[in-house]
Amino acid sequence: MKPNIGITEKNTEAVANYLQKLLADEFVLYTKTKNAHWNIEGADFYDVHKFFESQFGQIDEITDNIAERIRAIGHYTASSLKNFLSLTHLSEVTEHQNDSQGFMRELLESHESIILYIREIITPISDDFKDLGTADFVTGLIVTHEKMAWFLRAHLK
Template sequence: MKIAIGITAENRQAVATELTKILADETVLYTKTKNAHWNCEGADFYDKHKFFEIQFGQLDDVIDQVAERIRSIGHYAPATLQSYLSLTHLSEKITEDNSSKAFIKELLDDHQSIIIILRGHIMLFTADYQDAGTADFVTGLMETHEKMAWFLRSHLNN
């Protein structure tokens, strides 16, 4: 059935292409947060184990929302690990240090990187692709990552 939502097919394709990259980043970050949850060691293990559990739960919701946004504009969401690794800008690097501080620093860097990318997409989606709905959606994602980054940052002594 024809999609008639006020966005051209070309613009919907361009938006979907960018959203698939965001979906890949979110999925890789989710996996890295699971890694921290499972493999964190130290005297603060239990607290950080629970903290990382909350964070990967939030990311699970984000992943679902991004995939559903892709579907709502008429495209299919990638759903293989291979596709995520080819689309993400994040590193799958695993630290040798399983301390909570090492995991938090790495996850914080990834969140901040995603925030910068999302911020850049807001105007792109509105101005270039006439898709205010996706721009608003991405603004919400950015705010979620800003809060998650704040929580991570709060665990570090600077």
Template sequence: MKTNIGITKENRQKTTDILSKVLADEFVLYTKTLRAHWNLEGHDFHTKHLFFEEHYNAIKKFADGVAERIRQIGHYAPGTMGDFLKLTHLTEKYEGENTSLGYSAALLEDHDAIIQFIRENISKVEEEYEDVGTGDFLTGLMQEHEEMAWMLRATIAKA
């Protein structure tokens, strides 16, 4: 059935293009956070193992929310690793040490990149594409990433 939510087909597509990039970034970040959880070593293993688990569970929910938002505005979400790797702004590679500081610094860069991308696109989605609902959704998502970035930044500063 045709999506008739008061946003033109063209604007819904432009919004979907942005959301698809956010979804790809979320999935890559989820995978990298899992890696940190699985491969972490060091004196702070237990606490950081749980910390990264909390983060990847939250990021998994973020990704699901982005995919559902894409569906709500009448499009299909990308869903293959190939799609995600073509769309992401992040690198999937990590060549640092398996320490909490190494992983935290790398993950912080990714959260900051996601925050910047979302911030650059919120007003475009709301004003140019006339999708205040997605703008509001992106604002909430950005705030979640800001909180996670703050936690990672505080972890690094503590060392």
């Protein structure tokens, strides 16, 4: 049964497409953060290992919330790795040593890329597709990513 939430099916489909891309980005970022957690080396190993664990936990919650939002507006999620890789704006490739500085820079760049993408989609979701609930939801994700990016940036000073 399709949801009767005051948004046309055409509009929820457009919004779901934006959210699918965001979900793919988040899943790739989650994987990159897990990689950093598993492969970090150096004198600061323990602290950074725990820091990455905290961050991937937050991203895991974000991915679940995005998938549930897609379902709440009446669509299915693109939930295969192949689909995620075809939809993401991020690169999954890491080209550095397994030290905290390299991982932090790479993850910071990914968070900032997601922040910019969310800023791009808020207005069309709200104004063009009349989905204020999703616009509010993704606006909240900006705040979360900005804080996570700040923590990464602080490690790089």
